[in-house]
């Protein structure tokens with residue numbers, strides 16, 4: 150139960166020391182004052198009784214002072230509770246931000262495979278959904294427990310004056326309720342954990358039903374009612390479980406709570422009898438009753454806090470499970486290859502995606518020298534993009550190795566490697582940012598460099614339409630933000646290609662089919678630019694358009710993850726194999 154309490158307190162302490170101190174001090178004050186108020190109450194009642202029984206004139210001033218004192222104590226209680234609330238709400242904001250940043254920072258260190266692993270994705274979703282509020286809740290409960298503990302000790306000290314048994318009854322009567330609370334908290338957590346794929350499906354449906362990029366299809370295919378029904382179904386199922394748990398929890402809570410009420414009234418009768426017998430004063434009776442009632446409140450609050458801490462701990466275990474997800478240590482440190490100028494070599498490279506039986510690539514061997522361009526062709530799913538992902542270091546080969554300048558990619562310093570390779574994938578990002586930044590994203594070091602944006606846009610054939618946008622390079626793209634402009638598919642692709650041209654420092658440039666939506670003339674012209682930019686570098690291009698493919702120095706035909714043919718356009722045509730057949734097929738379409 151206390152496994153994560155120490156870490157939660159440390160987290161809160163690191164988030165804001167002053168606020169944590171305020172919280173701690175106010176908690177102690179709020180814990181001590183109620184017993185003091187009960188004590189003063191007793192003095193007042195006894196004073197009043199004495200005054201009523203006294204003969205002759207009575208001085209009221211001492212009684213008034215006591216009343217004023219009790220008023221002061223009450224004001225102190227109110228003040229300390231305010232201080233607790235204020236510190237809590239300020240801490241909540243800061244802590245929420247801090248935990249979210251921790252989660253997002255961790256996400257930066259993860260590998261692509263993590264994001265594609267649904268089980269891991271569940272962990273991430275769970276961590277994000279609940280964990281930002283849980284550390285503070287745990288700390289609040291720890292402090293609350295402390296506060297109630299102080300109150301309870303002070304009540305017990307007062308009650309001992311009546312009978313030690315009263316103290317025993319006070320604590321024992323709260324236990325059954327605690328046991329049931331702890332059990333149900335555990336159940337609630339297991340439910341939460343177990344259903345997180347469902348919750349994720351629900352979140353996904355929400356996105357599809359309410360996002361601009363899906364609205365078009367959802368409308369045209371009239372998917373709305375169907376998806377909404379699924380959404381409702383999931384809710385109904387989840388609700389049924391929630392309802393059952395809530396009902397069981399509350400019914401048991403009520404029944405076991407009755408034990409506490411029974412104990413209170415039995416003790417009440419006992420105190421009344423003792424007063425009538427003259428063993429304690431009327432003032433003491435009032436105090437004991439108040440103390441016993443408030444003591445019961447403190448016991449159930451403490452036990453509730455313990456149950457809650459158990460729950461918070463379970464949730465926090467989620468957060469830490471995510472944060473402690475092992476990431477394989479970053480590999481190499483090499484910033485230069487063993488044979489500079491050797492270019493790129495694939496040596497017997499095979500690869501299967503995690504969790505997939507069939508290899509996506511098998512025994513790939515090829516070389517690419519600086520200054521040469523390579524085109525990859527093949528049917529859908531033949532492994533072209535996979536080959537690029539391996540080259541970019543997003544995955545590691547299951548067998549064989551990939552060398553750059555004679556050094557295995559695994560031995561390269563990842564940052565150096567990333568700087569040397571520029572890739573635009575077919576599913577490139579359409580950032581909801583200004584046009585210029587969409588291009589600048591290709592080179593973070595030149596992210597804001599307006600002259601570079603312009604040059605890259607010119608090479609990507611994007612400059613014409615960008616200049617016509619209101620605001621030019623500063624026009625906001627996408628529909629999420631005010632005055633955002635949506636672009637056509639081909640215009641977005643030109644932006645993406647311009648992004649690739651930002652990378653003047655990279656010596657391997659890869660375009661994985663980001664030109665498919667462009668007209669054929671634009672694609673050919675862009676590839677010309679691409680070649681001129683990469684004259685002393687390596688260029689890799691994936692395209693289904695043979696008019697572009699034929700411009701590459703070398704062509705590799707992939708089929709089912711294997712290299713089927715490899716050679717120049719002329720050589721492959723002369724060999725009259727698959728490439729030649731596909732080329733003729735496409736050419737025939739234009740006749």
Ligand SMILES: Nc1ncnc2c1ncn2[C@@H]1O[C@H](COP(=O)(O)OP(=O)(O)OP(=O)(O)O)[C@@H](O)[C@H]1O
Nearest residue numbers: 265502505509527528529530531532533534535536
């Ligand atoms: N993230 C992934 N996880 C598991 N399998 C994948 C993943 N991505 C691709 N695959 C599988 O790997 C194989 C090769 O896919 P790849 O994306 O490399 O094909 P491609 O040649 O680029 O196809 P296209 O021309 O359609 O872009 C396919 O069978 C595909 O189903």
